[in-house]
Amino acid sequence: MIAHAGTVAKFQARDVVRSRWLAAYVAFFWIVTEGLLRFAGGDARAILSLASVVLYVVPLVTLVFGTVYLYNAREFTELLLAQPVGRRALYVGLYAGLTGPLCLAITVGVGVPFLLRGGVAEAQPAMLASLVGAAIALTLVFTAIAFCIALLCTDRLRGLGAAIGVWMVGAIVYDGLVMAIVAAFEGHPLERPMLVLTLANPIDLARITLLLQLDVSALMGYTGAVFQQFLGGAVGTLAAVAALLLWIVTPAWLGMRAFATKDF
Amino acid sequence: MIAARGLCKSFDGTPVLRDMDLDIVRGRVTAIVGPNGAGKTTFIKSLLGLVRPDSGLLTFEGNAIGASHAYRARIGYMPQIAQFPENLTGADFFALLRDLRGATSIDERLIDDFGLRESLRRKLRVLSGGTRQKMNAVAAFLFEPALYVLDEPTTGLDPVSAGILKRRIIEERGAARTVILTSHILADVDELADDVVFLHEGQARFVGNVRDLKRQTGQLTTERAIAELMLRERAA
Numbered sequence: 001m002i003a004h005a006g007t008v009a010k011f012q013a014r015d016v017v018r019s020r021w022l023a024a025y026v027a028f029f030w031i032v033t034e035g036l037l038r039f040a041g042g043d044a045r046a047i048l049s050l051a052s053v054v055l056y057v058v059p060l061v062t063l064v065f066g067t068v069y070l071y072n073a074r075e076f077t078e079l080l081l082a083q084p085v086g087r088r089a090l091y092v093g094l095y096a097g098l099t100g101p102l103c104l105a106i107t108v109g110v111g112v113p114f115l116l117r118g119g120v121a122e123a124q125p126a127m128l129a130s131l132v133g134a135a136i137a138l139t140l141v142f143t144a145i146a147f148c149i150a151l152l153c154t155d156r157l158r159g160l161g162a163a164i165g166v167w168m169v170g171a172i173v174y175d176g177l178v179m180a181i182v183a184a185f186e187g188h189p190l191e192r193p194m195l196v197l198t199l200a201n202p203i204d205l206a207r208i209t210l211l212l213q214l215d216v217s218a219l220m221g222y223t224g225a226v227f228q229q230f231l232g233g234a235v236g237t238l239a240a241v242a243a244l245l246l247w248i249v250t251p252a253w254l255g256m257r258a259f260a261t262k263d264f
Numbered sequence: 265m266i267a268a269r270g271l272c273k274s275f276d277g278t279p280v281l282r283d284m285d286l287d288i289v290r291g292r293v294t295a296i297v298g299p300n301g302a303g304k305t306t307f308i309k310s311l312l313g314l315v316r317p318d319s320g321l322l323t324f325e326g327n328a329i330g331a332s333h334a335y336r337a338r339i340g341y342m343p344q345i346a347q348f349p350e351n352l353t354g355a356d357f358f359a360l361l362r363d364l365r366g367a368t369s370i371d372e373r374l375i376d377d378f379g380l381r382e383s384l385r386r387k388l389r390v391l392s393g394g395t396r397q398k399m400n401a402v403a404a405f406l407f408e409p410a411l412y413v414l415d416e417p418t419t420g421l422d423p424v425s426a427g428i429l430k431r432r433i434i435e436e437r438g439a440a441r442t443v444i445l446t447s448h449i450l451a452d453v454d455e456l457a458d459d460v461v462f463l464h465e466g467q468a469r470f471v472g473n474v475r476d477l478k479r480q481t482g483q484l485t486t487e488r489a490i491a492e493l494m495l496r497e498r499a500a
Contacts, residue, residue, distance in 0.1 A: 004364060011352060011360040018351035018387075075347035079403070082312045082341040082413075083364045084333050263275070264314040 001089045008080065008093025009100065016069075016101040025061060025102070029053075029109025037113055047127045048214065050110065054131060055207050056171055058138045062102060063163040066146025069098055071156050078264045091147075091259040095252065099143050106135040130213040134206040137244050141202045142166075144251035151258040170203045182222055191226050198223045198240075202247040209240040265290040265411065265442050266311065271320035273306055273466075280306045281317065282466035288459075293433065293443040295453040297490050298463035299497075304446045305344075307463070308413055311444075312341060325410075337365055340409035344416045346400035350389035354380065354399050357388065361403060370406040377428050378402065397421055401429055405436075412436060414445040418452055430456060450487035462490065464497045 016022055032053055036046040070077075073094065080090055110132060146163055153159035178197065182190065198204050208224045227236045266288040273281040281303045288294050296304050309315040310322055313329055313336065322329045329335065348357055362370055375381065378398045383391055388399065397420040404412055412433070418426040433443055433456055447453050453460065460477050462470035470477065470493055474486055483489040 003366075007360065007363040011356060012349065014356060015349035015351045073349070075343065075345050076349060078309075078314055079341065079343055080364070081314055082336060082339065082343075083361060084335070084337040085364055086333050261316075263316060264309065 001086055004085045004089035005092040005096065008085070008090055009096035012073075012094060012097025013100045016098055017104075021065065022101055022105055025065075026105045026109040028057070029106060030113055033110050033113040037117060043114075043124050044127065044214075047124060047131055051131055051134070051207075051210050051214075054106070054110075054135045055138070055203055055210075058106065058135050059142045059170060059203055060164075060167045062139050062142040063146045063149075063167050064160065065102070066098060066143040067150045067159050067163045070094070070147055070150035071159065074264075081264060087260045088256055091256045095143065095147065095255075099140055102139045102143065103136045106139065107132050110135070127214055130210055134210045137209075137248065138202065138206050140248045141244065141251070144248060144255055147255040148251050148258065151255055151262060170201050174201050174204065178222055191230050194223050194226045195230060198227060199243050202244060205240045205244050205247065209237055209244065212237045212240070265325060266444075267321075267323045268307070269321045271307075271310065271317050271322055273303075273310065273315060273317045280466050281310070281320075284320070284463075284467050286461060286468045286471060288442070288444060288461070290442050291437070291440045292458040293437050293445065293456050294459040294461060295457035296444060296446045296461045296463060297450070297453060299494060302463040303466040304463055305415070306466075308415060308444070308446065311413065312336065312339065337407075338410040340404035340407060340412045342401055342404035342412070342414045342417055344419065346393075346396045346420070348388040348396065348399070351387055353387055354384040354391075357399065358384075358403070358406060361406060365407055367407055371408055374402045374405045374428075374432060377432070378425060393420060394422060394425070398425060405432065410441060412441065412443045412445075414443065416447055417445055418447065418449060426452075450490055453490065454486040457486065460486065460490065462493050469493070469497065 033046070033050060036049050037043070040046040040049050077090070077094070081087065111128070114128060145166060149159050149162045149166070153162060174197075178194070181193070181197075198208065204223055207221075208227050211224050212228060227240065230236070266286070268284050268286040271281050271284040271286075272279070280301070284303070284307070286307075296307065298304055306315055310317050311324065311329065313333065316330065324335050325338070327335060352360075358370060362368075375384070378401075380395070380398055380402065383395055383399075388396060391399070401414075401417060401421070404414060414433070417429055417433070421429060430452065433445070437443060437458070443456075445452075445456065454474075457474060459473050460470065461468050470480075472480075474489075477486065477489045477493075478484065481489040481492040483492050
């Protein structure tokens with residue numbers, strides 16, 4: 001099973017690495033990072049600005065790339081399934097074959113411009129590491145969600161719409177919802193509902209993990225502040241990381257189950 | 265070699281296989297024919313484990329399909345539509361199949377017969393549709409399987425390449441291998457098939473060798489005999 005998954009992952013990754021999409025993805029982060037390093041005034045501020053770009057762009061790109069990838073691979077997946085390979089092994093291979101290059105792309109796109117400047121000068125290697133870590137976690141979460149969408153929606157267009165819908169809710173509607181709730185229930189204790197709301201949104205979880213790490217309470221927002229106040233820095237980080245892990249494992253497992261029982 | 269007993273499958277409430285019984289014999293070329301929607305593809309996909317029947321039994325070499333994936337090492341499959349990861353080369357594609365099967369070598373005869381050596385190192389995306397279809401055909405013949413499952417094998421091939429492929433199919437039958445093919449090109453069926461399975465509305469309405477088919481329908485060619493079967497079903 002592991003050998004089969006490894007083989008599929010190796011060749012799928014080779015395909016993704018050679019695609020123009022991936023090159024464009026690396027180039028985008030490279031240019032943004034380079035630009036922020038030049039104009040943001042200091043590494044710490046560059047990393048902070050970069051964090052907001054990562055939190056918006058990584059989920060969107062992985063959702064779209066993930067669904068399109070699985071739709072495009074439909075016929076080829078059938079061919080692979082006609083080989084002596086188990087479905088779970090094939091699923092793991094497809095997932096690893098896509099997330100591997102995507103994670104590598106963001107690491108290179110963000111990391112190399114820093115390296116080229118001679119490392120993270122202002123003693124912020126930990127900040128950079130948590131940024132890349134958050135990007136990788138988001139890639140794993142949203143690729144798994146994209147796979148679920150592509151497996152549950154046979155219609156390509158509807159699947160792509162659902163993927164973009166998920167992103168809109170997580171990245172945009174969510175913030176509005178938080179603000180609306182805070183405004184509507186002013187004066188009420190909102191810590192617990194806010195905590196639940198945060199746990200329901202992997203993008204916010206990644207943001208809070210990152211900001212707790214960077215220790216910038218000014219940018220924490222309402223949910224972040226609740227997190228810090230309620231759970232404290234260290235426990236808060238741990239809780240957010242654990243919740244993010246759940247957000248990777250649950251959709252990945254659901255997707256695998258759908259893949260294992262599906263008719264092709 | 266293959267036996268189906270009471271095989272049923274519906275998609276979203278529409279029955280496609282209806283209590284289908286069918287035996288396919290070793291060492292022969294069996295053509296599965298029938299109108300669109302008769303269940304040809306669903307039967308083939310069930311055989312490959314791509315589709316799970318709702319009920320009934322389907323066995324390959326005496327073992328029920330679905331328990332393990334190991335039996336597929338004995339099948340070479342050529343799907344109707346050739347579609348590959350765009351940025352892999354033909355060589356990558358064959359290496360992937362080789363590694364998945366844990367094979368140490370591949371049967372390269374068809375690569376040479378088709379003259380594909382030069383194309384192997386190019387990305388599959390830049391190849392013509394016909395060349396991709398040849399790669400697709402080669403993939404089924406790489407590992408000397410006991411059973412070939414060929415879905416519309418000559419579609420998209422030029423006459424010369426189709427001839428090469430048909431010659432190879434006849435050769436494989438000579439080597440006591442089993443071939444299942446579907447085709448809308450009845451001249452191909454006439455040329456290749458020993459046995460014909462005529463599917464209609466999810467059931468095998470005729471199973472037998474070509475001579476019986478011709479006798480039963482009173483026609484001289486397989487092509488006409490199958491056309492006759494279709495007309496009779498339509499009239500019924």
